[in-house]
Amino acid sequence: MDQEDYEPLLDPDRHTRESPQNIYLKKVQNKNLYLATFAAVLGPLSFGFVLGYSSPAIADLKNADDPRLVLDKNAASWFGSIVTIGAAVGGVFGGWIVDRIGRKLSLMLCAVPFVLGFTLIISAQNVWMLFGGRFLNGLASGVTSLVVPVYISETSHSGVRGTLGSCVQLMVVTGILGSYIAGMILEWRWLAVFCSVPPIFMLILMCFMPETPRYLINQDKFSEALSALRFLRGPEADHEWEYRQIESSGDDQESSLRIAELRNPSIYKPFLIGIFLMVFQQFTGINAIMFYADTIFEEANFKNSSLASVIVGVIQVVFTAVAALIMDKAGRKVLLIISGITMAISATLFGVYFKITEIPVNNASRLLLPPTDLPPSPVDHLAWLALASMCLFITGFALGWGPIPWLVMSEIFPLRARGIASGVCVVTNWGCAFLVTKEFHDLMDYLTSYGTYWLFAGFCVLNVLFTVFYVPETKGKTLEQIERYFQQSQVPGTVGSFPNSVQ
Incomplete structure (x- = not known):
């Protein structure tokens, strides 16, 4: 469809003009977009497991059989709160890598500290290994809380961006609930094994998902951007029209932000x-x-x-x-x-x-x-x-x-x-x-x-x-x-x- 075909059309029944954006969205198919969103929100699900893990785990570790792993009141407090410190560090790290290696690779990278953190907890021989595992979990959570909303917003269109963006928080609280329920059944080490599953699936699924079109256009990877739009919007949509809309907004942009x-x-x-x-x-x-x-x-x-x-x-x-x-x-x-x-x-x-x-x-x-x-x-x-x-x-x-x-x-x-x-x-x-x-x-x-x-x-x-x-x-x-x-x-x-x- 040519550009002139997207001029606002007059609907004779409603006597209102339909915007080019609405005309375009009528031909969009969301199946692959939902798949990409599902792969991405496995990160917030993992994040939720991290947040929810501390409650049942602390209850077990206060009465651990190994005295080296017993958490007193102060240690229990740090076991829960050190995640926030790791997440703050993850926010700094995520803000740096998301513009350098892209949204997709940043998200895939999150899986590594998630799995390493839970592995450290599973194999813990002392309290410091528990703290180290929780810090790594927090680091991954901080990067995830930054990258996933950006990935979803840049792959979504205006018709569903709010709903899909809200799935981030939905998956976080789902992960918390999942940890609480699993914690009623599983001992803390097995609970850590259970919590390490979502990031592994996220890493596998994200291998087959595209980078965001906006990031690719900003990196002058035009053919890859069109390919990403074809995947995300389906074969019927006019991908070149959306491509031009994104490109026109970035004509006067530098590749990076300057302090001035x-x-x-x-x-x-x-x-x-x-x-x-x-x-x-x-x-x-x-x-x-x-x-x-x-x-x-x-x-x-x-x-x-x-x-x-x-x-x-x-x-x-x-x-x-x-x-x-x-x-x-x-x-x-x-x-x-x-x-x-x-x-x-x-x-x-x-x-x-x-x-x-x-x-x-x-x-x-x-x-x-x-x-x-x-x-x-x-x-x-x-x-x-x-x-x-x-x-x-x-x-x-x-x-x-x-x-x-x-x-x-x-x-x-x-x-x-x-x-x-x-x-x-x-x-x-x-x-x-x-x-x-x-x-x-x-x-x-x-x-x-x-x-x-x-x-x-x-x-x-x-x-x-x-x-x-x-x-x-x-x-x-x-x-x-x-x-x-x-x-x-x-x-x-x-x-x-x-x-x-x-x-």
């Missing part, structure tokens, strides 16, 4: 939006809420903490799947706003619960006292409020602030800045995760338990305000249209919505 360009609004505006999305995601207090999930369930008469973790995982998976299904219909901003409001309400209710019950804090350990050490409370019947608040909070997070920051990060950066900017965002996210997790006990000490959760509620309100005023809606827009939006947003009167020229 950070003063350009088309660079620093999406860069700041991406950073603040990552900061606000972690300052919702999601890790703190999850940290005390078992205690809250026990207060609500759920005595089996493993079952409690599975219930939490099921809630995450179900509502993350709901978000993925409605992402390209409801839009990113609407879901972020609904998510932020929901979390603000639930965190406020958490604070109310802790204020009423006045759960004491052990100042020596800076931990909530376990339920068995608490004095009899006349308001035990309010345990349902804590349970409902936690479920509501997780639901809200899964609908918006869980998957969308990663999705938007992969959409808003121009091609030449995507690797570096995404790397900074990943480092910011994991750095904030480590900070919130480590400082949570101090906050509980200084602000009291209810004050801490009301602080999180305040951050959730800030999330909503930030979304309303600064986050653009990217639903239905190509990556090239999003890039032109930021280029034109420096012109007075165009901030806040996509200019008509890129609708």
